[in-house]
Amino acid sequence: MFLILPISIVAGIVLLMLAFFAVRAWINRRRAAGGKRLAETLHLNAKWWHNERDKPGELLYVAVGDSAAQGVGASKPGRSYVGLIAEHLRKRTGRTVRVVxxxxxxxxxxxAxxxxxxxxxxxxxxxxxxxxxANDIASFDKHRFERELEELYSALPPGAVVADVPSFYVGVAERNAVVAGSIVRRLATKYGFPVAPLHATxxxxGVARYALNQAAxxxxxxxxxxxxxxxSAFLPVLDDLLPEDSLHHRG
Structure with a gap:
């Protein structure tokens, strides 16, 4: 026995399906075009940070990372999280900061x-x-991820602040990110590194807010x-680590 739906309901379902596929096609076109535009800026970001290395500073801030640390997607490289951390350190300590x-x-x-x-x-x-x-998530192998991450952490100096991977919000990538985060936290505990909670932050x-307001x-x-x-995931952790004699005290 078949269920016969009113024509208005069938038409509504068809319209919703058409809207869904239209939106998905628009997103895919925008993603492809946006990715092409951002790819053209990679050398500019790298050059900007290379020039920053030569500027003197009383404190040395070093960043290990990927395109997010380079500031890909930001209006200027200095508006990446690395640039924002550097500016926070300057204000917090009252000292000049050299960024490598x-x-x-x-x-x-x-x-890395x-x-x-x-x-x-x-x-x-x-x-x-x-x-x-984050770039390991697409072809995620948890055993390789842990082996390589342990090799990296074992070579870091004391006092490093490590982050887990950002949220991918949905799907297999997000499930992999959760597993990767658990590996980060376990190894960070083993080597005594504080963790910036990037995934939770x-x-x-939420995926809607990110897509509409926070994504490049x-x-x-x-x-x-x-x-x-x-x-914001890094700053409270870094503030806790700054030695008292590095802080800028106002009278």
């Missing part, structure tokens, strides 16, 4: 080990943030507002 951003767009943990760790070994940072692993924003043109990288959310 070792991050590489597209980096996974294996690229091969390209960023050797450079880090030549530095003695006052502040070090490590946010890597971004997940609280490619719907993947954060925009300026999104990077402020990222920075």
């Amino acid at each position: 951003n070792l991050s590489v767009s597209g980096a996974r943990i294996r690229e 080990l091969a390209l960023q760790l050797p450079a880090l070994r030549r530095l003695i940072p006052d502040v070090l943030t490590v946010a890597i692993g 971004t997940r609280r924003q 043109a490619d719907f993947f990288h954060p925009n300026d507002r999104g990077y402020r959310v990222w920075a």
Whole structure:
């Protein structure tokens, strides 16, 4: 026995389906176009951060990471979470800050080990943030993720602040991000590193708010507002670590 629906209900269902596919097609077109535009800015971000390395500062802030640390999607590289942390350190301590951003767009943990760790070994940072692993989620292998992350953490200096991966909100990527986060926290505890709760902080924003208000043109990288959310995951942890004699006391 077949259920016969009124024509108005059938028409409504068809319209909803058409609207869904139209919206999805629009998002895919915008994501592709936005991704192409952002890809054209990668060398500009890298050049900007390279120039920043030569500026003197009383404190040395070093960042290990990927395109998010580079500030891809922000209106200016300095409005990435790395730039926001540096500005916070200047205001919080009253001291000048030199920023050495070792991050590489597209980096996974294996690229951080091969390209960023050797450079880090030549530095003695006052502040070090490590946010890597989001690019490992697409082809996630939890055993490889843990093995490579342990190799990285075992080589970091004391006092590093590490972050788990951001929320992907839905689907397999989000389930992988949860597993990755548990690995980050377990290894961070083993090596004595405080964890910036990036996953919880971004997940609280919700997928709708992120897509409409905090995502860059490619719907993947954060925009300026999104990077402020990222920075908010780091700042309380960093404030707790700053030694008392580094703080700027006003009379």
